[in-house]
Amino acid sequence: MKIQIAGVGKTFGSGAPALGGIDLEIAEREFVCLLGPSGCGKSTLLNIVAGFLAPTTGRVLVDGSPVTAPGADRGVVFQEYVLFPWLSVAGNVEFGLKLKGLSRAERERTVARYLDLVGLGAHAAKFPTQLSGGMKQRVAIARALANSPSIILMDEPFGALDAQTREVLQDELSRIQRLEHKTIVFVTHSIREAVYLADRVVVMTSAPGRIKQIFEVKLGEVRDRFAPEFTEIESAITRTVKEEVAKVHE
Amino acid sequence: MIVRGLAFALILAVWAAVSYGNRAVEFTNPAIVPTPGEVGAVTVAALRDGTLVRNLVTSLVRVLEGFAIAAVAALALGGLAALSAPIRFMLEPVIEFVRPIPPLAFLPMFLVWFGLGETSKVAFIAYTTFFPMFVGVAASVLRVDVMLLRAAATLGATHADLLRRVVLPAALPGIIVALRLGFGLALFVIVGAEFMGADAGLGNLIMEGRTFFNPPQIVMGALVLGLLGSIVNALLLRLERRVLPS
Numbered sequence: 001m002k003i004q005i006a007g008v009g010k011t012f013g014s015g016a017p018a019l020g021g022i023d024l025e026i027a028e029r030e031f032v033c034l035l036g037p038s039g040c041g042k043s044t045l046l047n048i049v050a051g052f053l054a055p056t057t058g059r060v061l062v063d064g065s066p067v068t069a070p071g072a073d074r075g076v077v078f079q080e081y082v083l084f085p086w087l088s089v090a091g092n093v094e095f096g097l098k099l100k101g102l103s104r105a106e107r108e109r110t111v112a113r114y115l116d117l118v119g120l121g122a123h124a125a126k127f128p129t130q131l132s133g134g135m136k137q138r139v140a141i142a143r144a145l146a147n148s149p150s151i152i153l154m155d156e157p158f159g160a161l162d163a164q165t166r167e168v169l170q171d172e173l174s175r176i177q178r179l180e181h182k183t184i185v186f187v188t189h190s191i192r193e194a195v196y197l198a199d200r201v202v203v204m205t206s207a208p209g210r211i212k213q214i215f216e217v218k219l220g221e222v223r224d225r226f227a228p229e230f231t232e233i234e235s236a237i238t239r240t241v242k243e244e245v246a247k248v249h250e
Numbered sequence: 251m252i253v254r255g256l257a258f259a260l261i262l263a264v265w266a267a268v269s270y271g272n273r274a275v276e277f278t279n280p281a282i283v284p285t286p287g288e289v290g291a292v293t294v295a296a297l298r299d300g301t302l303v304r305n306l307v308t309s310l311v312r313v314l315e316g317f318a319i320a321a322v323a324a325l326a327l328g329g330l331a332a333l334s335a336p337i338r339f340m341l342e343p344v345i346e347f348v349r350p351i352p353p354l355a356f357l358p359m360f361l362v363w364f365g366l367g368e369t370s371k372v373a374f375i376a377y378t379t380f381f382p383m384f385v386g387v388a389a390s391v392l393r394v395d396v397m398l399l400r401a402a403a404t405l406g407a408t409h410a411d412l413l414r415r416v417v418l419p420a421a422l423p424g425i426i427v428a429l430r431l432g433f434g435l436a437l438f439v440i441v442g443a444e445f446m447g448a449d450a451g452l453g454n455l456i457m458e459g460r461t462f463f464n465p466p467q468i469v470m471g472a473l474v475l476g477l478l479g480s481i482v483n484a485l486l487l488r489l490e491r492r493v494l495p496s
Contacts, residue, residue, distance in 0.1 A: 052400055072406030082401040086419040095415070096405030147405050 002028040002183045003049065003151065007058030009208070010044050018044050020208035021058060028150075031177060031184045033194035033201045035237070037245045041209025042187045043155050049185060050076050050153050062151065072096060075144030079156040081136040083128040089115065089139050090124040096147035114142040117176060134165040141173070145180060154186045158193065167225075170196055178221055191241060195234050196223050203240050206247065213240050262286060284466040289473070292466040301455070306474060309444065309451040312368065313436045316375025320436075321429055324380055328387030328428075333417075338388070345384060353378040354442050366447045371440065378439045379432040386428025390421040426490045433486065437479050 003026040010019040019041040026032050034042040047053040049060050051070040060067040062074065070076075083092050090111050097107040115121050118138040128136055137157060144152055158166045170193060177184065177197075188194055194201045194217075201215040215237055219229060269285040272278060296302035331338040357374055364370035394417050402416045444453025452471050459467030 050400075050404060070400065070403035072404070074404060076401065076404040078397065078401065080397065082395075082397045084398065084401075084416070084419070086422070095402070099406045099408075099411055099415075143405070149404075 001025040001061075002030070002063065003185070004061040004064075005045070005049070005058070006061070008045065008048060008055045008060060009057040010041065010048065010053065011056045017056070017208040019048075019055075020210040022209070022211060024202065024211065026183060026185065028183055029181045031186065031197055031199045033198035034185065034187045034204060035189065035191065035194045035201055035241065036204030036209065036212075037206045037241070038189065040204040040206040040244070042204055045209065046153050046155050046185060046187050050074055072100075072147055073149050074151045074153055075147055075149035077137070077140050077144050077152065077154040077157045079159045081128075081133070081140045083136055083139055083143075085128050087127075088124065089120060089126050089128070089131070092128070092139055093143045093146045095143060100147075110146050114146040117145070117179070118142045118172065132165075133161050134169060137161065137169060138172070141176070145176070145182075149182070151183045151185070154184065156187050156189070158190075159188070166190075166193070173197060174221075174223070191234055191237050192225065195219075195230060195237065196225060201237060203237060203244070205244055212244060215240075281463075282465055284469050288466040289469045292464070293470045296455075296467075296470065302470075302474065305450055305452050305455045306478070309440050309453065310478070312371040312443075312451065313375060313433075313440050315368075316372045316440075317379055317433055317436045319372070319376040320378075320380040320383060320432060323376070324383035324387050324428070324432070325425070328384045329391055331384075332388045332391030333413075345381065349381040349385070353439060357443060357446055360443075361447050366449070371443045371448065371451070374443045375436045375440060379436045382435060383428045383432040386431060387421075387425055390424025390428065391417060393424065394420040422493060423490075426486070426493065430483065430486045430490075433482060434479065437475060437482070441475065 003024075005022050005024040005026075008019065008022045009017055011017040018039075022045060024032075034045060036042050044053065048055050049062075049067065051067050051074070054068075067074075084095065087095065093111045093114055094107050097110055102110070111124070112121065115124055118141055120135060120138050120142065123131070123135065128139070131139065141157070158169050161169065174197060186194075186197060191201075198217050201217060203212045203215065204210065205212045215233065217233055219227075219233070224230060266286050269280075269283050272283045273280045273285065293302065327341065331341045353374070356377065360370045360374045360377070364373055398416050398420055399412055402412055407415065440451065441453035441456065444451040445457050448454045452475055456468050456471035459465065459471065
């Protein structure tokens, strides 16, 4: 197993637990979506896997070793992009490569390759402030991929984008995954997005966050959002999520 | 550019109207309302005999030395205070107690300690400009977005990488503003320091204008300080634009 999440719980301060014991194993090259109502702790879980937060109980193993801090083996794509504003598009993608001490020629080759992959080859010299939200997120994805992590953690990466841009980026991510074969953990509250992208969709309960149900999405690599099988899984997951949302409002 | 020129022309026109008008109607003693012509004549004379340049250089060297000492101290201590909570909790109360005391209140102490020579001026400028720069540097480093640090850490950054490649560039805009304010303040207080006991410098030149009743010389000193301040500010702004993209 690539990622083993064993009995992971998180309580902030003296409040109620945000995350109840989570057990989840994620295979190499698997695309897993964490889905659930706001406040169900899905981002908290992702932050624990990333190494930003320490769990209160349990532990996370990546390739068999416990996670204690962020590391280059786990790339992260954030909802708010978090590009380095003082660096150009190319400079942002190059950041991790410089830390690795790659030669200039190697860095330039890798930057060009990943900027082309996300369709930003022509914008290498621009600065983040000159880009739209969709373009910024493409840079963030290229930055994460260029560093060649085996795992990519994505925290509602398309949540701040308009609906059209969001679908375009879903298409691109799906295409990129067919080329790159990363292990991806993707947090979202869009059921459609989860069904479109994931091999498995993990639906979480709210307060404290626990795993309610796991859906396998056996729809092949290239998916059609309007196919009957797609809609079928989508509505099954929708019903499960609705029960949780209803609980929040009781 | 044209608008700026117009504003200056307008001020000059008002000054000329008031001073020459006063000379014509003798509303008050013309000797205490110098005209642009008088100030110009004094300036040309001071340029010819080298007193203006000599005094300007003297003040500027004091400002640069004092500012440099304070900037290094503010960068080091401000950075440390921002990065380490224990150091911050130790330094902040002391600095926040001393900072509100008007620096000029301590000027006589500096003269007692360091005498009338260069040391007292340089030390006084360093003391005065340290506080605002310390506060500015510490605040800019403290305000660096934790998300940027997280992003860099997931790309493999070590603690040293984070400092050099994230904290420094992210805090740089705020640091440059702090240095600019510090330098402006240095120009501000050098005059005061030179009033109280100096044998050279622009402040001394102005005080001499008062002692020997030469109002045009006072105005000349003030105008030169204004010019100096705006030139330095323009240079620092240009530096800021070069260091920071867009």
